Amino acid sequence: MIMTTEELRELTGSEETDEMLAIRLEAAENFIRGYTHNNFQNRFIRTFAEILGGALYLNEPLPLSAGDTVQISESKFNSGLYVVDTVNGVTINLKNGDVLREEFRALVTKVLYPADIKIGVANLIKWEAENRNKTGIQSETISRHSVTYADANGDSAVMGYPKAALGFLQPYMKARF
Numbered sequence: 001m002i003m004t005t006e007e008l009r010e011l012t013g014s015e016e017t018d019e020m021l022a023i024r025l026e027a028a029e030n031f032i033r034g035y036t037h038n039n040f041q042n043r044f045i046r047t048f049a050e051i052l053g054g055a056l057y058l059n060e061p062l063p064l065s066a067g068d069t070v071q072i073s074e075s076k077f078n079s080g081l082y083v084v085d086t087v088n089g090v091t092i093n094l095k096n097g098d099v100l101r102e103e104f105r106a107l108v109t110k111v112l113y114p115a116d117i118k119i120g121v122a123n124l125i126k127w128e129a130e131n132r133n134k135t136g137i138q139s140e141t142i143s144r145h146s147v148t149y150a151d152a153n154g155d156s157a158v159m160g161y162p163k164a165a166l167g168f169l170q171p172y173m174k175a176r177f
Helices: 004-014 020-034 115-134 163-172
Strands: 041-052 056-058 068-072 080-088 091-094 103-111 137-141 146-149
Touching: 004 020, 020 115, 020 163, 091 103, 103 115, 115 163, 137 163
Parallel strands: none
Antiparallel strands: 041 056, 041 103, 056 091, 068 080, 068 103, 080 091, 137 146
16 A cells, blocks of 8 residues: 555545545555556565465565555465555565465565655545546636536546646656567
């Protein structure tokens, strides 16, 4: 997860429930990872693990703590993003649901998002709450009620967000082949 719901609430001033903010954070994380083609893995914090009983048993201890995000890859059944619940030496319990199936070898890598990604996500979620219902309106006149709609084509918007709001992602874009 890019940040906790408490951090998001502090940055945006949102009064939404924790569940709704968690959904918005997950959606933003998936959007950013897909749009930038960047998985934000710290490849220096990675090892193979055995998955038994919903816990990860690492080959070597990693500098992980509760709340960190890890990505499981090179797995037949359990590939994906998970949030660390507890760490006890080389044993890691995951927060968001059980791992699907037991495996004897899967790659575990820490996912680390830079601070500007966190601020950018907070700004995107704040923009979503304040402006989503106004999308496409370029100008509006109240007296005699006149509304002019902007051309929301590929040149001015990406996935419903204005391109200007996504500028913080530019340094993290990776080529896709």
